[in-house]
Amino acid sequence: MTDERDPKVSQRYRDLPGEEPSRALDQTILAAAHRSVDKPHAPLVVPAGRHRWYFSLGAAAILVLAVAVTLQLERQQPDAELTVPPPPAPAPAPQPQKVQPAPQAAPAAKAEPQLQRSPTFAPNPGARQPAAPAPAPMTDAVAPRADEESAARRNEEARLAAEKARVQAEASPSELRKERAAGDVAASRAAPSPRASNSAVTAQYAAPTPERELERIAELRQQGRDEEADKALAEFRKRYPDYRIAEVMRQKVERKPAAAR
């Protein structure tokens, strides 16, 4: 830089007339600089003059509203818990079914375990949800009856109990299909007739099967709900006109003479 430095040039340059910005220009720039410092954080809406109190009032209103909403929510929560029906509500549902067969002529000792089983074999899968008590007591309840039944009936009851236990434990449709298949396999073991075996195999692919319909009718008959059983049996014969009902099953599904009952 020393090469470029020339005192004479610099002096001559300094001799040029001095120019300065106007006073008005100075004031404009300095005022802008001071305004910039006065509002370090520019608000979304610039408060002006005596309207500044609006912002304090607005903030207070928002605070009060927030507290009110919070309190309201806290008050509503216990009410919601009270109004929500408690989970045990479905439990008493089977009780009317227990009472229902009481006026019937059938012995109460037989009726009770069968009634507990009835929801399990309802034709509508949704009706299985009001599940009966745990499967273990069911097995115990069925056991005394086995002494009074014939061998075929005992096998049938055991199969029904096992299937009911599986259905109660089911949690998903896929498991339901597995349980049905397992139940049908058990049924084929209990009733080793050729037709029953065939129906057990087909039951793996189609539900409800004629066998299940018959079982449901037998259940109704055992519960003393003869009218419903008759209707169901008539419906069954319409749907399966060529189906030959096994003798053992036929005795269970058809209405017995009054003297026999």
Added chain:
Amino acid sequence: MAEAPDEALMAAYRGGDAGAFDTLYARHRTRLFRFVLRSIKARAVAEELYQEIWMRVIEARTTWTPKARFTTWLYTIAHNHLVDHWRKRGLTLVALEGDELPSASPDPADHAQARESLARFAAALEALPALQREAFLLYEEGGLSVAEIGAATGSNAETAKSRLRYAMAKLKAAVNDD
């Protein structure tokens, strides 16, 4: 505060001290204005650009960091505004004709000679290519070094040095003609 370096003043202004800006402005107002005025022919345009430069400084208050000398930063802003202006209107230089020149000599003959000498110098300055004139003004008015001139004008030190050398040579010739 008055003796504080520019960077300290700008930092104080960034922190909210408006008085620091007042000091900073008073320190640079004349030189920056002359720099702009002698780069632009019309005074009105020069004042407009001068105001825009300072407004840019004010806007950058909160984001300013002392990466370089304040003067370099200030004249970089000025250079950018001048470039924008030149792109729109072409290169011009303020006319010095008619300006009242300071008179150091009571002799009317000396006074006339001084006027002629300054007029020739002003003409030589005006005749400089814009980039050479800018380098000279940054050197004289801004007090920037060659490297700082290069930084302010977006070029390297060698280029700035070359421009300044050419400008000095032409102006020296104008002075030696006296």
